[in-house]
Structure formats: C-alpha cells, structure tokens
Amino acid sequence: MKLRQLGEDQLLDQLLARLPVSKSVIARAGDDCAVVKRPGGRNFLVLKTDCIVEGVHFTPEANALEVGWKAMMRPLSDFAATSALPQFALITLIASKETEDRWVNKLYRGLGKAAARFKVNIVGGETSSTLGPVVISISVVGFVEKDRWVSRRGGKVGDDLFVTGTLGGAIKRKHLQFVPRIAESRWLTKNFSIHAMMDLSDGLGVDLPRLARASKVGFTIQMESLPLNRGVKINDAISEGEDYELLFAISPRDSARLQKGWRKKFPKRPLRRIGCLNPQSAIRNPQLKGGYVHFQ
C-alpha cells in the first residue's frame, strides 16, 4: 500500500503503537506534545517536533522571515495546547546547495524572532544538503507543572466548548504570522480546571472530532456561534485550518467566571462558547464536516 492511501494520523498511530515505551511516558502520539516524567522531577518534560516542507507548507516565493516564524510557532502552538512552557529548540535545515545564504539568513532571523517572543533558546541544529525541496524541522523541549498539564483526553459529557480568537481565512496571511496562545493557555490553567485542550491547526471540522474521540465523547456545535473572521463563510472556517487558536472543554459551572475573567485579562481577544460535549450517541452533527469520523 502507498502512503497516500493511509492518513497521517493512522500511519503514526500504527507505527508508534508497535514501539514499547516505559511507564515514564504519559502522552505521546495522539496528543499535541509528548509528555514524560523524570525521576525526582517536580515538573513533566514536554517534547514536540514539527516540520514544514517547501511546496507543501510554504511556496518558494514566501518571505523567508515569515517561513522561519511559522516553522518555530507551529510547535510552540502545540505547547500552548498542552499548557506547557517551551524552553529549548533544535533546528534542522535541509536545503539544496544552490540555496542563497541570504535566504537562509532571513529564515534564521524569523526563527530567532519567533523563539525570542517566548524566551525559547535555540540551542543547536543540523544542516544537510538535499536534491529536493527545502525542509525545516524544529524540535522543542520544555516543561509543564504536573497539575497544569492538559491533554485532549479529559473532556467530560456536559462540558462547554470554547474557542479563542476568530476562525477562517488564515491562509491569506495569518498562517505565516500567528502568535501561539501560550499566554492565554497558561492563564487558563492557572485559574481554571481545563478538562481537554488542543490547538486548531487542521480546522475545527477535523480537530474537534479528534478531541471528542480522545475524550470518548460526542459533541454539538451551535454553528451560528462560531467566531468567524470578516468575510469568511462558516464551512470555510471549519475546513480551512491554520488558525492556531485554542479549543478547550471546561465545566459549565466555570463558564461565567471564565468569560468574565477573560474579558478583563484579554480584552482584545474574543473567547466564544461554541457548543458542548455530549454522550457518544449524539455524535453526528450533520452540519459539521468531519463530525462523521468513526469512534471506537
């Protein structure tokens, strides 16, 4: 079978499931970051790797500064999803010998600017030549307090679902300029019990079913509540992806206090209740593309 006949999730799940891990591994494939405990450590260690490929994630004409920014911010958005603090990054650059050093310098300026935004130290890296497209792979290590770690798995029936920011139209510019919601995520877990969380990278229509599946529950969305960017149609906002906003589940008992506190702390950033988690039987939401996925 060719890889194109297998989804990315399915492939990784299959491959990693066969590899044994020790009890120190708390989360790996299926969550935004890997989370591990270390003997004697007060905090969990958090690891994430991500890559972008020329022709797939960016065009050859893209501004190298923005490409670097995006390459670094994508894994940092997974740290936001986990409510973890990123600390150290490794950069792998695979480029043709014909690549201009000016382009590479701009790329690293973008990488450095993005890392500095969240006090991440770029501590090492690797370069290799290739006959193919440019690849930038970033690995980030950081930590999260044991009582503040959030996965996709803890959503409960009855939880309210919230989304930060606005959705849709990211492909025009935002996907090269977004700021991961780390500050927001850290505020959330400092002040509330967040049951489940993830970042919206592939679009609500794909990502929400993932969260529901990981939590073994269903969901209902009020389509008219979705926080859309100007000029964006609902279906596009659901399916386009690259929003890098947070989707999370919280007890409805906390909803009012959450909304009040949020408005005070992040007055310029919308926070919208978009629906709730349901028993598994209520999973089918005919309006939400992606809501059809099969649950175990």
Add this chain to the structure above:
Amino acid sequence: MKLRQLGEDQLLDQLLARLPVSKSVIARAGDDCAVVKRPGGRNFLVLKTDCIVEGVHFTPEANALEVGWKAMMRPLSDFAATSALPQFALITLIASKETEDRWVNKLYRGLGKAAARFKVNIVGGETSSTLGPVVISISVVGFVEKDRWVSRRGGKVGDDLFVTGTLGGAIKRKHLQFVPRIAESRWLTKNFSIHAMMDLSDGLGVDLPRLARASKVGFTIQMESLPLNRGVKINDAISEGEDYELLFAISPRDSARLQKGWRKKFPKRPLRRIGCLNPQSAIRNPQLKGGYVHFQ
C-alpha cells in the same frame, strides 16, 4: 552566495552565533550535543537532532531496517561523545505519497530496534509528504551528571589521545550497523577524568582538528599507531568517516591505568593511543589531511 560555497560548520556557527541564549545554555553548536541546565535540576539536560536524507546518507535500495538503525544511532553516538544517557526520541518522517507502507514499517522496526538497544523511548513524531527524497530526522533528549559531562573543549597540552575500535572501511557495511560507544563512554567518565571527547563521524582528518580547535591546542599523531580495519589504507581511514568510534583526550598520568582497566572491561574492543595534544604552534601535521585548517 550559495550554500555550497559555505561549509556546514561555518554556516551553522554563523547562524547560531547571532541568536542570543540564556546562561542556562552550557553548550550548543560546536559540540556534539547541546547541554543545558534547568533550575533545581541535579543533572544537565542533553539535546541532539540529526537527519539523514535519501541520496545523501543512504541509497534508495538500502535496507529500510538498516536505514532506521542508522538514523537512530547517529544522534545516540553524539550522546556517547558527551557521555550522556539518551532517554526520549522524536521521529520526523518526510516521504512521498508513493512510498510503500512496507518500507516505512521496516524503517520503524529499525528505529525501534536501535532505540530499544539503549532503552530510549520513542515518544512522538511527525510525518509530512514531500515531492523530493525521503528525509528522516531524529531528535533525542537525555541527561548527563554535572560532573561527567564531556565536551570537545577541555583538551590540555600534553594529553594523550586515544581512539576506540578500528577505523576505515565503514562505508562497506559498518555505517548501517554500528553501535554507539555509550557503554564505553559511560565507563570512561565513571572511572577517569576525560578532558575532551567526540565521536568520529566525518573521519579523523576532519574531526581531530575540530577537537583541537575547540580545546585551543594543537596535536601530533603517530600515523603508524592508527588502529586500521583489515585492508584499509591509512589515508582512507583518516578521510572516509562514518566510524562512530570515540576520540578522547586524557592526562598521560592516567594512561596506564586506563589501558589496563579497558582491557579487562572491553576485552574485544581495541583502545589505541594515537598521539597527543601539543601547544598551538605545533599544529601542522603534514601527513594528516585536515590538519591544515585555520585556527583562531
């Protein structure tokens, strides 16, 4: 300027030098691994990333099991150089949609087998499609005790230089099947003060000058002492690379005890004194290709 006009070392040094890091970063580019300290931590955190590219590091016809083995063992060899213990690995696979899942499954079997050899947990990863050659990028995180960390920088004038195993001819088979010298390295730092160490990946002719430069000293080699594999000529052993043996510097006062203890602990693995570190003025060794590099 095109990248081919810049060496890899020079490029990475340039790019990383411009990015500021905090005081918690003890080693980054220029050493085999990045080494960082964490508040309250008893040990240093150790990070390394490495990648292999189809057509550069392996041929399309190579056995996927061996490709996986090599991809994992390369960064683990850098852990050996640092005398660190690897713990967690992230795998990024970039492959065309036309790649056979059988090939990928074999690759992961090789990765898993190599990781298991050193009790490394594969905790996550990432896949992406590409229109170009297959890329496998591995990031590894582990630790080293503060008093056992070894860099390339601590070599002293008068130190004896030792090499483990035998050199040359690795390209025939060994480069796909080697075992990083982690056990040997851990034994060395448990029992001796190792001043400087690295793994021989690019050949003694390139790697030894790097160690000398990092230690701000020169070197002399007894060419007739080099431990060669059968049928290998001295110049080839120096320049071919991919040996993944250890090169280290130790006080001559410890040499006799080292050699006696080593024979007892690793009776089947040669350990050879190949020369010593000299004052910088004695740097030029006309027989050693690579000995001509410019020192600051």
